[in-house]
Amino acid sequence: MDMSSSSPVITDPISISPPLLGGLTSNLMPFSVMSGGCSSPSMTASRRKIEEVLVNGLLDAMKSSSPRKKHNLAFGQDNSLDEDPAYSAWLSKCPSALTSFKQIVANAQGRRIAVFLDYDGTLSPIVDDPDKAFMSPVMRAAVRNVAKYFPTAIVSGRSRKKVSEFVQLKELYYAGSHGMDIVTSVAAHATEKCKQANLFQPACEFLPMIDEVSKSLLEVTSGIEGARVENNKFCVSVHYRNVAEKDWKVVAGLVKQVLEAFPRLKVTNGRMVLEVRPVIDWDKGKAVEFLLQSLGLNDSEDVIPIYIGDDRTDEDAFKVLRERKCGYGILVSQVPKDTTEAFYSLRDPSEVMGFLNSLVRWKKHSLRRN
Ligand SMILES: O=P(O)(O)OC[C@H]1O[C@H](O[C@H]2O[C@H](CO)[C@@H](O)[C@H](O)[C@H]2O)[C@H](O)[C@@H](O)[C@@H]1O
Helix, strand or coil, X not given: CCCHHHCCECCCCCCCCCCCCCCHHHHCCCHHHHCCCCCCCCCCHHHHHHHHHHHHHHHHHHHHCCCCCCCCCCCCCCHHHHHCHHHHHHHHXXXXXXXXXXXXXXXXXXXXXXXXXXXXXXCECCCCCHHHCCCCHHHHHHHHHHHHHCCEEEECCCCHHHHHHHHCCCCCEEEEHHHCEEECCCCCCCCHHHHHHCEECCCHHXXXXXXXXXXXXXXXXXXXXXXXXXXXXXXXXXXXXCCCHHHHHHHHHHHHHHHCCCCCEEEEEECCEEEEEECECCCHHHHXXXXXXXXXXXXXXXXXXXXXXXXXXXXXXXXXXHHHCCCEEEEECCCCCCCCCCCEEECCHHHHHHHHHHHHHHHHHHHHHC
């Protein structure tokens, strides 16, 4: 598929915030050094005010993206949710994909299903250490089975390399860095040459910039206990899950401050993580469209895409499916969400696994019948 004429790179980048601090790069210091006061004498009161508003905005987003759930069951049924009136009310808006399974597959009769799966919080439980977000063997078996019957892709914020090391399945398609690093050949079948030919990296010009910003972020956050910087190749994650809440504002301030020197990068937030990425017109939704097209699955009469994810970045993919009026977004969440573009919900990775196993059983059954 020729995407050369539709480069998502915005050549006239949008600056995410006005320049707030003069000579910022030279002011960058680790938190421990800066904590005695980082304001330069020349900073005017109004500039300080703007900075405060921006940092507070980011801080609010950090707090709202980190809802406290009552239970943290990675692989066990959390029955208390059944008695939670807010969760029940939400389920009437965004029903369980398990209880609505018959309806979902009834629509898929005679059509092909394509499966798109986010990784963290969807296939693996959320854990404190991002390097230990392992997928269980039973989940791996479920995904392997799904891929036997349906084209299946992983669409993750992680680097493609890292997420494929976690998943360890060659029979899948992988889109890493929030869809900015896509391989449209299945590794199990591809030759080295073919793999190269099927690589799509719409943000490759940002690689040196991402490396640079990653180093700066690492440096400035080195004094904050629990802060962690993860280079995801075309984007960088700044984790604050293990940072004391009183220091979140400092993290927000430092990320904003570093980004002053990188107007072609923006920051969004996920689950206790700030994600720094290029200002390009590309996201998980675009990645799903790209995969559907390049895998010959673009006929919405014939193909039902199902996308399962737990994060804000997955909303871009849910939105694409809603707008195409084909397929279903399934949001993984144990807390009611104010807004979502998803049609259905699942509570946690264990329910995701149940849904994937049901899909396989349904497919086997319909193959036997025909
Ligand atoms: O698109 P995803 O596959 O969901 O990736 C989004 C981020 O996932 C990872 O962070 C999240 O999971 C960690 C492990 O459970 C957790 O510690 C962290 O708080 C979560 O935000 C990954 O480490 C990030 O780089 C991704 O951006």
